Amino acid sequence: MSQHSQTIQEEPVEKPNRRELPKAYDPAAIEDRWAAYWVSERLFDVQTPQAAEAQGRSFTVLLPPPNVTGNLHMGHMFEHTETDIVVRWRRMLGDRTAWVPGTDHAGIATQMLVERQLAAEGTTRQAMGREKFVERVWQWRAHYGGAILASMKRIGDTVDWSREYFTMDENLSHAVREAFVRLYEQGLIYRGAYIVNWCPRCQTAISDLEVAHEEQKGTLWEIGYPVIGEPGQFLTVATTRPETMLGDVAVAVNPLDERYQHWIGKTLRLPLVGREIPVIADEWVKSDFGTGAVKVTPAHDPNDFAVGQRHNLPAISVMDETAHMNAEAGAYQGMDRYAARKKILEDLEVQGLLGAAREHVNAIGHCDRCKTVVEPRLSTQWFVAVNKPGGRNGHTMAGLAKKAVESEAIRITPEQHSKVYLDWMTNIYDWCISRQLWWGHRIPAWHCSACKEITVARQDPAQCAHCGSAEITQETDVLDTWFSSGLLPVTVFGWPPADGKPTPDLNAFYPTSLLVTGFDILFFWMARMILLGCWFMQDIPMVDGSERPFAETVPFREVYIHALVRDADRQKMSKTKGNVIDPVEIVKKYGTDAVRFTLASMASPGTDIAFNEARTEGYRAFANKIWNAARFILMNVERAREAGIAVDRAALAAMPEADADAPLEERWIAARARSVAHEVNAALGEYRFHEAANLVYQFFWGDFCDWYLEIVKLRLDFSESADKVATKAALTTLLQTFDAALRLLSPFMPFITEELWHALYEDEPPAKSIALTRFPQGAAHSDDAAERDFALLQELIVAVRALRKDVGVEEKLTVPIRIHALESGLPFEANLDIIQKLARVSGIEAASGFAEGATVRSTPQFDVQVMYEKKVDTEAERERLTKEMVRLEKNLASAQRQLGNPSFLEKAPEAIVEGLRKQQADTRLLIEKTRKALEELG
């Protein structure tokens, strides 16, 4: 039965060779090759050189197995992107990573789709028979399961392919059976006749979670029930479901309801049926709803079922499994439930028993899968007793599952979901695990036709365990999909161990580190994994034989709940709406990295993502930017080589470092790289993907490209007369910074960074993949002086550029500027060449004041003016200055208000007060200058 797919390619994939980098980045040209290379080289479980630093730490993630119902959708890609970023990051930190992939058989969902397929072919599963049908579903699974896994490879998921599973693989099926048998033996699985949610279309029981309630306008009808022995007297009940009256066995009123006290104990004649039914008292009845009298139909309503139990009433089913009226319905037999309702109302009307009918809104349950209105139905099902004490310490499963989150053995992000989880776990009912389906794990129970007892066994029994009869037949029901997927955290690591001791995998990987999943399966899956994981692992000792501490029984230590991906109009994506975005199409259009980066940059915890392509377009541009920066850098490496300058490859992986006497931009970019590395690590540690992504984006584009690369052009002097030592130093920092940037980017954009990293090392890289290199580490404030000086330089350059625009200097022209320094130690003279290049300045003159007539820009540290004859647009300049004046005065007023407030001075922290004082002084200065400038304009 095992159909384990061969996911690791036999043929080694040839490492792509570097060609000349084309001018524009073309993702399609490189992505397939790298995706295949990562799998064939098994990068997902290769130890990194820095593993020793991680001290044997492992990082394990269980991928929520996609259903084999279709291809990957955008939600998957989002989930996988987030997970892959964390996994790649942890791997680069040296952790031993195991991100376990698999696919889920998804019982009811898959069966429904295959049935739909059959219907299109004009046949049914019933016509096919169970065996043939199941075979057919396996075919379906082979197709879709394969497509899903192929897509995962294509988008670069670094899952551990050696551990790939399907929930109906033989070993997992064996474990599922073991779990069932154990719980049965512990008395925690029982079988019984209860009211369950029944889907008349799927013809199976479904759990409470699989019912989606939807408010609908309906009618509340009043029906008079004649009192026996009192002609002309009626007890009027109110109901939304008249068709179920055929199964009524009583009418209930509240015992305290004065209107009805004298009715209690009397007998009514059930209209249309003629059955005599009692009037009973039950506190559940709300006197203020409807008429205060409720018809009791134990076989068709969960409340009524409870009432029936309390009062020892029979339960009469009047419908069959397709929600058509059965023989108990007499004249209505064979009618659909709604047809029956119509007819019954008509008949009651004729008999004069139908009273008022008023509009009434109530929540109708629908089958989560096929949207059919669910019918509460009395049937025999299997349940897990989650609130029954048992096991080694007499806990309940739900109790342990609550403790797991309460004790913070499991930490949930965003935090607010913890409360939702705990509320749910507190109010949890027994879990109906049987399904009347053909696709799934068949329940390992045998019914004896001789003694009617049940035999539950690990091995298929030949005879009844109770009477020895050979007349036994296996239970036809299968298990709820979530029963098997709920066991995955233990089963994928080899549970149950043959010797009762933890298997090597359980020892190494359990509890898993992180679960990344959506809110929609919080209860379906996450809660079930906690229920089952804590329960079964309490019996598995630690590797040293000691009892397993509670915190080690949980299936995962952290849960990150991600948001939902919606379309650009914030609509939920759904096939019926036709607004589903196919990730593969978007990937083809913009490249995988751009899509991944889009998702990451929008992944603010707790906020749904409105996926719009405009953003992806922007990140495609980002990828192109990276590509071209690489082209520029590699071009210069080539030039250097020609000039006899070569940078030691072994030095590239080091974080850039600059001496105090190194050029300012070098010290600055080194400090920035460290500070960004520090912040990115911090952000990823808290699952703030968007923050991490934006940090590297800003660093790469804003700092590295816009400023550093432009300046470094000045240093890359390969002429004969150049200072080769200085050039080499500059080139080294450039390459180190770029290398660090690629590594910072690689968890987000694995493809382009892989390609460029190999190119950077001229295809002789220090490791098989950038994914195995060390993730950059750093610290904030590694060189504050450089950062401050560079900021001043930027301010000056921006001011000059703006001034040039104001006075209308042609773009190509260089002009002299004049600077009036208001502080000593400004970094301008020392960086004249930078200013000249970036602001197109021909020379700087130090001034003690500023000339009349020219436009001046002022900062608290300096004034600057551009020496240019051309007439200024006085009107525009006046407008700008006036606006500036308003802003400054507003700031000054705000600062003065606070500084004039004694309690502010008293209570606010020193740094704030100091900062505000400085701001006030600066603002005063700027106001003065602005006023003067305005006066000069006339």
Next chain:
RNA sequence: GGGCGGUUAGCUCAGCUGGUUAGAGCGCCUGCCUUACAAGCAGGAGGUCGCAGGUUCGAGCCCUGCACUGCCCACCA
């Protein structure tokens, strides 16, 4: 019926424990094919942070109420 979230620039969204002048991308305006990149470069416009109160020296952030909006849970027939 309970519970949770959202409302910040034209659009999509950041803004982590309240702290000095609220940010980004896209779009828009102006000028540039400056030999890495026009998927680019440079400059710029654009916000009474949903409304009303309150707490505080200080509120986009905390509290109360309201409005709009989205989601989850729920056995008033």
